[in-house]
Amino acid sequence: GESVGLHLPTLSVQEGDNSIINCAYSNSASDYFIWYKQESGKGPQFIIDIRSNMDKRQGQRVTVLLNKTVKHLSLQIAATQPGDSAVYFCAERGDAGNMLTFGGGTRLMVKP
Amino acid sequence: DTEVTQTPKHLVMGMTNKKSLKCEQHMGHRAMYWYKQKAKKPPELMFVYSYEKLSINESVPSRFSPECPNSSLLNLHLHALQPEDSALYLCASSQRGAGNTIYFGEGSWLTVV
Numbered sequence: 121g122e123s124v125g126l127h128l129p130t131l132s133v134q135e136g137d138n139s140i141i142n143c144a145y146s147n148s149a150s151d152y153f154i155w156y157k158q159e160s161g162k163g164p165q166f167i168i169d170i171r172s173n174m175d176k177r178q179g180q181r182v183t184v185l186l187n188k189t190v191k192h193l194s195l196q197i198a199a200t201q202p203g204d205s206a207v208y209f210c211a212e213r214g215d216a217g218n219m220l221t222f223g224g225g226t227r228l229m230v231k232p
Numbered sequence: 233d234t235e236v237t238q239t240p241k242h243l244v245m246g247m248t249n250k251k252s253l254k255c256e257q258h259m260g261h262r263a264m265y266w267y268k269q270k271a272k273k274p275p276e277l278m279f280v281y282s283y284e285k286l287s288i289n290e291s292v293p294s295r296f297s298p299e300c301p302n303s304s305l306l307n308l309h310l311h312a313l314q315p316e317d318s319a320l321y322l323c324a325s326s327q328r329g330a331g332n333t334i335y336f337g338e339g340s341w342l343t344v345v
Contacts, residue, residue, distance in 0.1 A: 222274035
């Protein structure tokens with residue numbers, strides 16, 4: 121079936137550097153994408169979302185880029201901080217209902 | 233802080249026990265969800281309620297029984313579970329319709345012994 125996947129299971133970055141987390145999706149009918157951050161022992165926390173009619177969306181220190189041509193989604197975190205250490209999930213939502221499909225997750229580790 | 237509240241945070245139950253997980257939201261959302269998450273895995277959808285009616289059941293075993301008493305509450309009744317059902321159970325809610333952000337609670341950690 122359709123799936124959402126991630127390229128790298130673990131990403132280690134130096135504090136202060138920028139982080140880029142990638143995600144590939146396969147359902148071309150999906151029109152809404154979300155990035156979640158999940159810290160140890162907690163539920164997924166909404167970070168930023170983007171609709172398919174956009175290529176880029178910026179938040180506070182985070183930017184999501186969407187390339188529909190190659191079905192690729194990325195999350196950029198500027199000036200990565202220790203508090204950014206977590207597992208990051210991309211998720212897609214189709215237009216057929218309320219179902220959210222998650223990617224496999226990337227663990228971000230920030231080195232001091 | 234999440235506005236979706238789940239209780240209990242931790243639950244240990246035997247395979248013959250009957251227990252329930254509870255979820256509450258006061259954001260006026262009309263869609264509510266149960267997800268199951270195993271360690272180092274993404275959340276997996278179990279059930280979706282839309283306007284207090286069950287709209288999606290992702291082939292979940294009958295030992296899991298969801299209930300939506302009203303638009304703010306969602307329960308998951310557990311009976312005769314297996315050790316492999318041990319996981320983090322996440323409740324979530326959203327406005328009705330595609331393209332609306334789903335907000336998660338902190339989850340209930342379930343251990344079946």
